[in-house]
Amino acid sequence: MTSSRDAASAAITATVTSSRALLGIVARSMSGALEELSLVQFRLLVVLDSAGPQRMGDLAVSLGVHPSTLSRTVDRLEAGGWISREVSAESRREVIVAVSDKGHGMVAEVTRTRRRAIASVLRDLDPADREAVRIGMTLFAEAAGEPSAPDMLTLGL
Amino acid sequence: MTSSRDAASAAITATVTSSRALLGIVARSMSGALEELSLVQFRLLVVLDSAGPQRMGDLAVSLGVHPSTLSRTVDRLEAGGWISREVSAESRREVIVAVSDKGHGMVAEVTRTRRRAIASVLRDLDPADREAVRIGMTLFAEAAGEPSAPDMLTLGL
């Protein structure tokens, strides 16, 4: 007989294997961006793109870096036209950074590439299997919950 | 009615969401290692651990870095006791690097942590749902195939 422990283990192994495949897709989707930006810079762009315009100080906290470090990284991104940096309308000692069109375009491109790659994998499945994938992925995502921001930062996402 | 295009799109979205959750788990599993090693160093360790002892030159090609770059990175890893470096028995101009027990332990620890984290998520599901996850993950992994080594390197894996 097959024990419930074997069944659980099989599910774990399948998920680990699947995670490798997904990781490969995620990595490939980022490779274009990483030809133009460092991982640290791309991370900043993603955070800023999803959170919207931020004060330097808040962004430094989000990213877990020293304000002076952020200042330099923002220098570089601004020089490349990826973000804008301007004095706050409310307080002239505050500086607001925001993703530029170019910056947003890059993030969107990565997202689009990722989605396309996943779509391409799923296209190879017949509808019933695709539905099974949808169900399995949904269940897993619900059980896992949203990853925390600090966790994602580890990998520069 | 629900079109087949909607169904496909739902599967894509579920997979994208799931990939975010998995990415979070992967990232967290690496966080311990990244307190002691840089991403580049950890990547080298993973490659070497899975491929076995290598010549410097071959490893440099695997990692896509210049031999001199590798030499310096190996200096650091060797100083930390993560790997060993010795002159080849076959040819004294070749140098073989291999993961040390400490290095292997670190990689194994990360793998173990990852598996444990996934197990912990799956434990929250009832057996039927867990089986659905297993099926979905298996189908996806089969359709996606093995990620290529260069792809994984992008994220330092």
Added chain:
DNA sequence: CCAGACATTTGTACTTATGCAACTTTTGTA
């Protein structure tokens, strides 16, 4: 056996990321 090929390391130089300390500017308040 030795001249050129090969494998690796070293010398040098540059970029990014990083933090601390000091400085400037701006606010807010006693």
Added chain:
DNA sequence: TACAAAAGTTGCATAAGTACAAATGTCTGG
């Protein structure tokens, strides 16, 4: 209105990663 706190930037310092060129040591074929 002065003065302290707040927000950012700049001056330093350090470490890692990166590549190119040159040096070192080792092999190998004619």
